[in-house]
Amino acid sequence: MLNFSHNNLNNEGRVRTVLDVGCGVASFGAYLLSSDIIAMSLAPNDVHQNQIQFALERGIPACLGVLGTKRLPYPSRSFELAHCSRCRIDWLQRDGILLLELDRLLRPGGYFAYSSPEAYAQDEEDLRIWKEMSALVERMCWRIAAKRNQTVIWQKPLTNDCYMERAPGTNPPLCRSDDDPDAVWGVPMEACITPYSDHDQKAKGSGLAPWPARLTSPPPRLADFGYSNEMFEKDTETWRQWVENYWNLLSPKIEANTLRNLMDMKANMGSFAAALKERNVWVMNVIPEDGPNTLKLIYDRGLIGTTHNWCEAFSTYPRTYDLLHAWTVFSDIEKKGCSAEDLLLEMDRILRPKGFIIIRDKQPVIDFVRKYLSALHWEAVATADS
Structure with missing residues (x-):
């Protein structure tokens, strides 16, 4: 529908990260994988809970979540495309607040693909919804990029120019400067x-390299943290070496086709996941809620992830990940006064049978974990000093 060159779904690497809202069993995300597109498939934790479990069992990235009153746990400008196919969400409620949340998450020029009966307005109620939704997105400066039968694809503007040209008092307003x-x-x-931001306004876009070059290209938003390109490149190379060492230690124990869903519990800039690009795995990159919000760098690299506090349970089903990587996570929760025993139990809940946990931390943490191996029925299969 979008008529990308050569009918390439990823538009020559320019479409990489997708948000699928109300995803069912994540078949949309599964379909995109062959086009080098990775989708964060999201479904509410109510009647759809089991569908997320099915998605993860298929090896497709998915997460429990809900569009309600709080922001979704992703930074602004994270996705090139958002998708809703009969997702049963009232996008007009509360002055369009849920659609405005999608707007926050879409990159400059990003797309929202909406497939629903309202898009072809077969009856009076559908026609009313379509007219109101069309009016709302027009005030948001979205334009129709394509429309066919019951599917419409809107595109977000590349710059702030349209916002500045709206009549005074137009709703929805711009967010406060602070x-x-x-x-x-x-x-x-x-x-x-x-x-x-001023950068995006001048660049008339996000300024990201196409995939896969963006995985190792310093993201423009590095400057938000005062990080240099050299720091980014050193971090990428360090984790490449560490991941290679992990695999050398674990490879004698890993059975063929048993690793697919991985989680980096403290992902920093996402270099652990970047080092795994050539392996048939995907990584849920988790950023602590109280640390530097580097999740936007992870999305800018073409990876996916979420924000979390490891003093709490992670929003997923039991036995959904094949490998957990915990770099200084135990040291961090100790500083918060949270229970390391509870974290071990939560990791055990998330991990599949015969799954792996890599703990990289100070020696007292390693000694602490060793005490619980027999109680958890875990086996230490490899150790290293560095």
């Missing part, structure tokens, strides 16, 4: 439009 669009942990949604 609003941090990347703050997500426990932050309420607001019915406002997130304008672009």
Whole structure:
């Protein structure tokens, strides 16, 4: 429908990260994998819980979540495309606040693919919804990129120009200048439009390299943290070496086709996941809620992840990950006064039978974990000093 060159779904690497809302068993995300597109498939933790479990059992990235009153746990400008196919979400409620949350998450020029009866307006109620939704997205400066039968694809603007040209008092308003669009942990949604940064305005886009080059290219938002390109490149190379060492230690124990769903419990810039590009795995990159919000760098690299506090349970089904990587996670929760025993139990809940856990931490943490191996029925299969 979008008529990308050569009918390439990923538009020559320019479409890489996708948000699938109300994803069912994540068949949309599964279909995109062959096009080098990775989708964060999201379904509410109500009647759809078991569907997320099915998705993860298929080896497809998926997460429990809900579009409600709080921001989704992803930074601004994370996705090239959002998708809703009969997802049964009332996008018009509360002044369009849920659609405005998608707007926050879409990159400049990003797309929202909406497939629903309202898009072809067969009856009076559908026609009313379609007219109201069309009016709302027009005020948000979205334009129709394609429309066919019951599917419409809107595109977000590349710059702030349209926002500045709206009549005074137009709703939804622009968000306050002191609003941090990347703050997500426990932050309420607001019915406002997130304008672009000066960088994005000048670049007329996100300035990202196409996939796969973006995986190892320093992201433009590095400057938000005061990180240099050299720091990024050193981090990437360090983790490449460490991951190679991990695999050398674990490979005698790994059975063929048993590793697919991986989690990096403290992902920093996502270099653990980047080092695994050539393996048939995907990584859920988790960023602590109280540390540097580097999740936007992870998405800018073409990877996916979420924000979490490891003093709490992770929002997933039991036995859904094949490998967990915990780099200084135990040291971090110790500083918070949280229970390391509870974290071990949570990791045991998340991990599949015969799954692996890599703990990289100070020696007292390793000694602490060793005490619980027999109680957890875990086996230490490899150790290393560095």
